[in-house]
Amino acid sequence: MAASEGPKAGWLARLKAGLGRSSARLSQGIAALLVRRRLDAATLEELEELLISADLGAATAARLVADLARGRFEREVTPEEVKEALAEAVARILAPHAVALRPDPARKPFAILVVGVNGSGKTTTIGKLAKRFREEGRSVMLAAGDTFRAAAVEQLKVWGERTAAPVIAREPGADAAGLAFAALAEARARGIDVLLIDTAGRLQNKADLMAELAKIVRVLKKQDPEAPHAALLVLDATVGQNAHAQVEVFRDMTGISGLVVTKLDGTAKGGVVVALAERFGLPIHAVGVGEGADDLRPFDARAFARNLMGLDA
Amino acid sequence: MFESLSGKLGGVFDRLRRRGSLSEADVAAALREVRIALLEADVALPVVKDFIERVRERAVGEEVLRSVTPGQQVVKIVHDHLTETLGPAAEGLNLDAPAPAVILMVGLQGSGKTTTTAKLGRMLAQRQRRKVLMASLDVRRAAAQEQLAQLGAQAGIAVLPVVAGEGPLAIAGRALDAGRREGYDLVLLDTAGRLHIDDELMAEAKALAVRTRPVETLLVADALTGQDAVNVARAFNDRVGITGIVLTRVDGDARGGAALSMKAVTGRPIKLIGVGEKLDALEAFHPDRIAGRILGMGDVVGLVERAAEQIDRDEAERLARKVQKGGLDLEDLLGQIRQIGRMGGMEGLLAHLPGVAKIKSRLADARIDSRALKHQEAIILSMTPAERRRPEIIKASRKRRIAAGAGVGVPEVNRLLKQFSDMSRMMKRVTEMEKKGLLRRGLERLMPPGR
Numbered sequence: 001m002a003a004s005e006g007p008k009a010g011w012l013a014r015l016k017a018g019l020g021r022s023s024a025r026l027s028q029g030i031a032a033l034l035v036r037r038r039l040d041a042a043t044l045e046e047l048e049e050l051l052i053s054a055d056l057g058a059a060t061a062a063r064l065v066a067d068l069a070r071g072r073f074e075r076e077v078t079p080e081e082v083k084e085a086l087a088e089a090v091a092r093i094l095a096p097h098a099v100a101l102r103p104d105p106a107r108k109p110f111a112i113l114v115v116g117v118n119g120s121g122k123t124t125t126i127g128k129l130a131k132r133f134r135e136e137g138r139s140v141m142l143a144a145g146d147t148f149r150a151a152a153v154e155q156l157k158v159w160g161e162r163t164a165a166p167v168i169a170r171e172p173g174a175d176a177a178g179l180a181f182a183a184l185a186e187a188r189a190r191g192i193d194v195l196l197i198d199t200a201g202r203l204q205n206k207a208d209l210m211a212e213l214a215k216i217v218r219v220l221k222k223q224d225p226e227a228p229h230a231a232l233l234v235l236d237a238t239v240g241q242n243a244h245a246q247v248e249v250f251r252d253m254t255g256i257s258g259l260v261v262t263k264l265d266g267t268a269k270g271g272v273v274v275a276l277a278e279r280f281g282l283p284i285h286a287v288g289v290g291e292g293a294d295d296l297r298p299f300d301a302r303a304f305a306r307n308l309m310g311l312d313a
Numbered sequence: 314m315f316e317s318l319s320g321k322l323g324g325v326f327d328r329l330r331r332r333g334s335l336s337e338a339d340v341a342a343a344l345r346e347v348r349i350a351l352l353e354a355d356v357a358l359p360v361v362k363d364f365i366e367r368v369r370e371r372a373v374g375e376e377v378l379r380s381v382t383p384g385q386q387v388v389k390i391v392h393d394h395l396t397e398t399l400g401p402a403a404e405g406l407n408l409d410a411p412a413p414a415v416i417l418m419v420g421l422q423g424s425g426k427t428t429t430t431a432k433l434g435r436m437l438a439q440r441q442r443r444k445v446l447m448a449s450l451d452v453r454r455a456a457a458q459e460q461l462a463q464l465g466a467q468a469g470i471a472v473l474p475v476v477a478g479e480g481p482l483a484i485a486g487r488a489l490d491a492g493r494r495e496g497y498d499l500v501l502l503d504t505a506g507r508l509h510i511d512d513e514l515m516a517e518a519k520a521l522a523v524r525t526r527p528v529e530t531l532l533v534a535d536a537l538t539g540q541d542a543v544n545v546a547r548a549f550n551d552r553v554g555i556t557g558i559v560l561t562r563v564d565g566d567a568r569g570g571a572a573l574s575m576k577a578v579t580g581r582p583i584k585l586i587g588v589g590e591k592l593d594a595l596e597a598f599h600p601d602r603i604a605g606r607i608l609g610m611g612d613v614v615g616l617v618e619r620a621a622e623q624i625d626r627d628e629a630e631r632l633a634r635k636v637q638k639g640g641l642d643l644e645d646l647l648g649q650i651r652q653i654g655r656m657g658g659m660e661g662l663l664a665h666l667p668g669v670a671k672i673k674s675r676l677a678d679a680r681i682d683s684r685a686l687k688h689q690e691a692i693i694l695s696m697t698p699a700e701r702r703r704p705e706i707i708k709a710s711r712k713r714r715i716a717a718g719a720g721v722g723v724p725e726v727n728r729l730l731k732q733f734s735d736m737s738r739m740m741k742r743v744t745e746m747e748k749k750g751l752l753r754r755g756l757e758r759l760m761p762p763g764r
């Protein structure tokens with residue numbers, strides 16, 4: 001989805017500003033660490049810690065640092081060299097996972113289920129995606145599958161108005177699977193291109209709530225065995241190592257097809273994504289860099305990696 | 314991920330399977346793994362480093378309990394220090410202010426402010442019978458005001474009616490007016506989520522705090538947060554000024570290291586935890602539970618605790634027998650002094666005699682100065698075995714020699730001897746009373762009056 005849009009003036013700078021802020025400390029740390037030193041064992045250990053402090057996790061950090069050490073151990077290295085090398089390594093890991101989300105026009109509707117823990121940014125991401133798909137000339141329908149949280153329906157309706165997309169909703173407390181089923185039927189009847197299905201936030205260790213999610217998927221498949229055509233897990237960039245458990249369980253219950261990382265406009269680095277990409281091999285479709293409808297960006301592996309290390313894109 | 318970590322720690326324990334006191338190498342090896350454990354639990358790196366150094370100081374030289382390994386002993390020390398750092402337990406909200414007292418809720422987007430506001434309103438209305446008014450100042454997120462209105466209706470708590478187009482400061486002013494006019498005890502202000510680096514919105518939060526003079530400004534933060542927790546907590550504390558933290562989504566399975574990060578960098582207590590989506594799912598904070606979870610080594614901690622208890626019990630019985638024979642000596646006091654650093658010494662011992670729970674808590678109030686303990690230990694170590702067995706032979710010249718040997722003054726030697734005779738006397742009384750079956754009623758009178 002990157003290519004079609006092209007970098008509008010400003011957004012790249014904004015993304016960089018967001019990522020840059022978050023990586024400033026990391027990059028300072030690396031610089032301070034290496035400016036006068038050989039790449040010895042102690043330095044490597046500190047480097048590893050720095051990566052951990054960017055939420056990359058101990059295992060990934062250890063591997064990246066081991067890769068870095070190979071061939072460079074005990075040699076004089078500059079901070080710039082180390083950053084470049086680490087950025088390259090991260091970009092290499094991420095590159096195969098930077099895959100745009102392109103609704104297949106042959107599916108009418110192309111049904112996208114959006115899931116995640118509470119407050120991760122699901123509803124906002126749906127609003128942003130709706131905006132983008134509408135701009136691409138597709139017809140979009142929203143399904144208010146969060147029938148639990150107070151005013152969740154009203155929130156989605158606001159996004160429906162902003163993006164001129166119809167919203168299918170039921171009374172609070174209604175069965176979410178039933179609503180999703182009805183929305184799919186309605187979208188099909190109306191020849192809608194993309195159906196975005198919101199769901200209530202839920203912690204992945206709540207078996208009953210996860211079973212409910214599995215039921216939504218089951219019910220959709222009764223109508224269309226291929227549905228949902230995409231299932232997005234929305235991850236908040238501030239999340240730490242618990243993201244592993246989130247991906248694992250949501251994937252098992254709904255068959256996640258890709259990730260969206262939100263709130264990268266803060267200082268959180270979202271570094272756990274690197275480990276997630278490696279471990280689960282899932283596409284990362286987009287990143288959220290603000291609360292507005294336009295604050296969704298394609299995921300760019302190189303930019304993400306270089307920004308993480310405090311390097312110019 | 315965590316399994317492999319336990320495995321690694323197991324390896325460390327095996328390598329260190331020696332007895333005696335913890336050497337620097339023992340501690341260093343165990344702490345390397347503990348550091349990784351804390352990082353995996355999302356404790357922020359600067360906090361981890363600082364924490365590890367403190368534990369190192371505390372652990373080196375400590376005696377390893379029978380039946381546990383040095384590594385396990387270190388884990389127990391880490392756990393105790395973690396609990397202390399996270400604590401104290403369950404600090405209540407400070408609501409001492411002329412009505413209406415204001416509670417301001419702040420935090421990042423999606424951290425759980427609105428739900429927490431409603432939970433808190435409900436808790437204060439139901440448990441403390443306060444008259445509560447809630448107001449949403451979130452004019453940014455779609456339907457945020459509607460969300461609080463619905464939650465208020467569910468919980469039976471008044472919510473300030475929404476006036477379209479009004480800004481956060483104006484809403485806050487109106488809420489305060491309504492609070493005063495309509496006789497509310499408390500006004501809870503839910504604010505829009507904001508990034509801690511958003512200058513404009515942080516300035517707005519500060520302006521709200523200045524305008525409404527809250528008794529409590531609570532940072533609502535997600536237990537799933539990673540390394541960024543330090544930046545967030547520090548910024549909110551520096552720029553808005555927080556009085557406490559509410560940790561949400563503790564019902565998830567995150568290890569919750571953010572709790573330690575935020576407490577450590579702000580010094581502000583964690584006052585409450587959110588443990589579910591329902592409005593009654595708000596609880597007091599228990600440092601030991603979160604500590605166990607962050608460390609993820611509850612079984613090791615339990616093992617060491619049981620071992621310590623067993624030793625306490627053995628020691629209590631041994632002392633009781635000795636006291637009955639009238640033969641308590643300074644070796645016993647030395648043992649006590651060494652034990653104090655570990656588990657509260659006399660207090661720990663007494664806990665195993667019947668009927669002393671109240672005394673125990675009073676003893677816990679007395680602050681123990683670890684430097685004084687070191688001095689006392691040195692004094693006894695400067696004595697000859699004969700002196701330790703029969704302290705009554707220690708007269709002026711022996712005192713001078715002992716003081717010089719321990720690098721302290723004679724008054725300190727005198728104080729120690731006095732402490733010893735007090736202890737002997739008390740132990741004798743305890744055992745006599747136990748014989749007479751008076752213990753349950755009478756023991757409290759033996760103790761110095763509490764503060």
Ligand SMILES: Nc1nc2c(ncn2[C@@H]2O[C@H](COP(=O)(O)OP(=O)(O)OP(=O)(O)O)[C@@H](O)[C@H]2O)c(=O)[nH]1
Pocket residue numbers: 116117118119120121122123124125146149152199200201202262263264265266287288289290291295422423454506508
């Ligand atoms: N700064 C920033 N805020 C975001 C971003 N995405 C979402 N948010 C905000 O995060 C908060 C939660 O977003 P929602 O979209 O309501 O999250 P949700 O996952 O639908 O939440 P629940 O339905 O309550 O589980 C809102 O205040 C959003 O405005 C982002 O990329 N950056």
Ligand SMILES: [Mg+2]
Pocket residue numbers: 122123124146152198199200201
């Ligand atoms: Mg939502």
